[in-house]
Amino acid sequence: MRNNLFLATLLALTSCASEDSQALDPKEFSDLIHSSGDEQVIDLRATEELTDGQVAGAVQMDWNSGALQKNYASLDKERPVLVYCRTDNRSIKAAEFLKNNGFKEVYVLAGGITKWKEQGLPLEIAPPPPPPLHVSKATSLYQGGKIDLALYNSLIKSTPVVLVDFSAVWCGPCKILAPKIAEIEHEEEDILVFTSDVDRDKEVAMNMGISAMPTLLLYKNGEIFWKQVGLVDKSVIVDQIKKARL
Numbered sequence: 442m443r444n445n446l447f448l449a450t451l452l453a454l455t456s457c458a459s460e461d462s463q464a465l466d467p468k469e470f471s472d473l474i475h476s477s478g479d480e481q482v483i484d485l486r487a488t489e490e491l492t493d494g495q496v497a498g499a500v501q502m503d504w505n506s507g508a509l510q511k512n513y514a515s516l517d518k519e520r521p522v523l524v525y526c527r528t529d530n531r532s533i534k535a536a537e538f539l540k541n542n543g544f545k546e547v548y549v550l551a552g553g554i555t556k557w558k559e560q561g562l563p564l565e566i567a568p569p570p571p572p573p574l575h576v577s578k579a580t581s582l583y584q585g586g587k588i589d590l591a592l593y594n595s596l597i598k599s600t601p602v603v604l605v606d607f608s609a610v611w612c613g614p615c616k617i618l619a620p621k622i623a624e625i626e627h628e629e630e631d632i633l634v635f636t637s638d639v640d641r642d643k644e645v646a647m648n649m650g651i652s653a654m655p656t657l658l659l660y661k662n663g664e665i666f667w668k669q670v671g672l673v674d675k676s677v678i679v680d681q682i683k684k685a686r687l
Contacts (some may be wrong), residue, residue: 449666452567464551467560470523481516481613485509485526485535486554494564496525496557501611504531508611508640510538514653515614515671518544522580525550525557563599576577590644598663602632604678607656609639614672622673629682661685 465473469536474480484495485504492629495501502509504526516522517654522544524532550557558564597603606622608615619636626634638647639654649658659667659681667681 447493451474456470458573463547464529464549465523466551467557467562468559470525470548470550471496473521474523480521480523483509483516483522483523483524483535484611485531490527491560493554494566496554497563497565499525500613500616500670503611505531508609509610510613511652512609512654513542513653514546516610518542521546523548523550526553528553528555533665568646586598593645596633597660600633600660600665601662602682603660604629604632604634604682605658606636607636607649607651607654607658608636611628612654618672620680624675625678625682628680631686632682659685 473480475606482496482499484491484499484501486501487503488501491501499554502512504510504524514676516539522539524535524539524547526535527534529549529551532553536549538548552559552566565674577603604622604625606618607614608619622634622636637645639651655668657673658665659678666685
């Protein structure tokens with residue numbers, strides 16, 4: 442990856458990208474992604490722009506909707522961040538935003554996904570929209586496809602121990618945490634465990650003041666017993682559940 446930094450710096454001097462970011466052509470952008478596997482690739486486009494696919498490994502943070510601005514804290518400032526959009530207008534703005542917020546290495550795909558496709562580089566199918574809120578014990582919080590906030594609050598108050606995982610399909614750390622939550626749901630049969638997609642379940646997320654993903658809320662007798670923002674080991678979650686049972 443470091444071999445690319447010198448070339449990237451030269452490119453940045455002659456590109457339209459911010460002087461604080463580094464612009465790479467599609468081939469260099471692709472090479473950087475595959476050089477160490479340490480990069481964080483962000484697709485800044487809206488969902489309706491993803492029909493042709495995404496760069497492999499990318500997570501969506503729609504710039505125009507403010508998703509990156511709200512959730513950049515879920516990214517690691519010590520690791521490289523690669524951003525792209527349809528051309529590169531949003532990417533340049535996003536790169537400047539990230540650099541202003543302490544990110545050390547930010548790379549822009551010059552020409553965006555349009556240029557990427559022109560050069561015949563591969564894309565993978567974008568992930569499907571999130572399914573309706575999943576709730577264990579076969580309980581649905583949805584009424585007519587819309588989150589039922591009253592039922593949500595009722596379940597929280599009526600169930601001794603409840604674990605809620607607030608996540609998003611574009612959130613990389615959420616994808617890492619998801620299988621751990623699924624294991625806990627299977628293993629801890631006496632508690633209620635469910636996952637809420639913050640983009641779909643905006644009413645609940647706003648009501649609970651959720652601003653970063655993933656966020657875990659563990660309730661005991663209707664009150665928040667423990668809150669965790671960001672990735673956490675499964676053992677820590679299980680330990681908190683055991684304490685909540687006491």
